[in-house]
Amino acid sequence: MSKIGVVLLNMGGPDSLSAVEPFLYNLFSDHDIIEIPRLIQKPVARLIAKLRAEKTKHYYEVMGGKSPQREQTEQQAKALQNVLGENYKVVVAMRYWHPFTEEALRELFTEDISKIVLLPMYPQYSKTTTGSSFNEFERVFKRFPQVPVIRIISYHNHPAYIRAMVENIKEHLQSWESYFFLFTAHSLPVQVIKRGDPYKDQTEETVKLIMEHFPEVSYALGYQSKIGPVKWLEPFTDKLIEELIKSGVKRLALIPVSFVCEHSETLYELDVQYKSLAESLGVESFVRIPTLKDHPSFIEALRQLVISSLQ
Numbered sequence: 001m002s003k004i005g006v007v008l009l010n011m012g013g014p015d016s017l018s019a020v021e022p023f024l025y026n027l028f029s030d031h032d033i034i035e036i037p038r039l040i041q042k043p044v045a046r047l048i049a050k051l052r053a054e055k056t057k058h059y060y061e062v063m064g065g066k067s068p069q070r071e072q073t074e075q076q077a078k079a080l081q082n083v084l085g086e087n088y089k090v091v092v093a094m095r096y097w098h099p100f101t102e103e104a105l106r107e108l109f110t111e112d113i114s115k116i117v118l119l120p121m122y123p124q125y126s127k128t129t130t131g132s133s134f135n136e137f138e139r140v141f142k143r144f145p146q147v148p149v150i151r152i153i154s155y156h157n158h159p160a161y162i163r164a165m166v167e168n169i170k171e172h173l174q175s176w177e178s179y180f181f182l183f184t185a186h187s188l189p190v191q192v193i194k195r196g197d198p199y200k201d202q203t204e205e206t207v208k209l210i211m212e213h214f215p216e217v218s219y220a221l222g223y224q225s226k227i228g229p230v231k232w233l234e235p236f237t238d239k240l241i242e243e244l245i246k247s248g249v250k251r252l253a254l255i256p257v258s259f260v261c262e263h264s265e266t267l268y269e270l271d272v273q274y275k276s277l278a279e280s281l282g283v284e285s286f287v288r289i290p291t292l293k294d295h296p297s298f299i300e301a302l303r304q305l306v307i308s309s310l311q
């Protein structure tokens with residue numbers, strides 16, 4: 001009997017320190033994430049990857065030598081496979097490191113597949129993340145049997161996703177009423193937003209919907225992980241941490257909002273850099289809420305997204 005293929009799309013991360021530079025090369029070669037004139041994109045990518053590799057390697061050294069993203073995305077795939085059952089086949093396709101889209105599709109087509117659902121591990125749509133993964137899928141898919149493809153574009157306001165975020169916060173924060181909630185999302189060059197990317201609006205909507213469940217709590221949204229010289233979305237999360245603590249906030253909960261598993265941006269920037277910043281400024285309690293990973297309520301949200309995309 002034929003099956004429905006579900007492809008989880010994510011960024012991917014280096015699986016060893018020697019993979020850092022080629023991973024960065026793949027990332028900077030992507031015109032959807034960084035618009036370098038096409039003719040020179042690859043040589044420039046090689047150069048920036050070389051220049052950045054040492055700094056990035058340091059993040060991964062601190063995290064034990066590799067990104068946990070593959071393992072955690074594969075756990076999400078396994079959990080989703082369990083709840084969807086045997087009429088489905090769930091695989092993982094990463095944009096910049098293994099398993100690449102080609103590997104994912106090869107695995108998928110070891111079975112009789114009648115339809116494919118693309119499910120980004122990015123709740124908020126950006127052309128730099130989901131858009132880039134869709135484009136890569138298109139290029140690679142040409143070489144495979146042409147079955148219908150359904151794209152789940154975003155789920156930033158899906159009630160089951162919001163419920164999972166709310167439950168996850170409550171599970172990791174005792175007496176949440178006494179905390180200031182600081183949401184942190186990946187930043188993006190302002191130019192990308194000006195050209196119509198919905199990422200900022202969708203991120204703000206996610207935060208607003210979560211906060212409807214915490215009516216008494218004060219909160220803010222910051223952006224992290226800017227790189228390079230151009231202007232990126234602000235306020236920056238580290239500046240907000242500084243301002244909040246200096247203005248008297250004593251208990252701070254840091255909540256990653258654009259990531260659904262752990263990686264360098266959460267494990268290094270949040271847990272090492274921002275935590276030590278908050279502590280040096282005298283914070284009383286600093287709690288970083290873990291990402292959703294294979295939280296049963298998040299897997300239920302993914303299940304609902306797949307089922308409703310087929311109706």
Ligand SMILES: C=CC1=C(C)c2cc3[nH]c(cc4nc(cc5[nH]c(cc1n2)c(C)c5CCC(=O)O)C(CCC(=O)O)=C4C)c(C)c3C=C
Nearest residue numbers: 011012013033034056067069126128129186258263264265
């Ligand atoms: C070059 C510009 C970049 C844009 C634009 C960008 C957007 C963007 N990224 C994520 C999520 C992740 N990015 C990660 C790593 C990472 N991203 C960039 C560059 C851009 N990202 C670089 C150079 C790197 C490598 C690390 C570094 O050198 O800083 C990761 C971590 C991967 C892992 O460790 O597994 C994630 C996750 C989002 C959500 C986003 C736009 C919305």
Ligand SMILES: [Fe+2]
Nearest residue numbers: 011186225265
């Ligand atoms: Fe990034």
Ligand SMILES: [Fe+2]
Nearest residue numbers: 186225226265
């Ligand atoms: Fe980043």
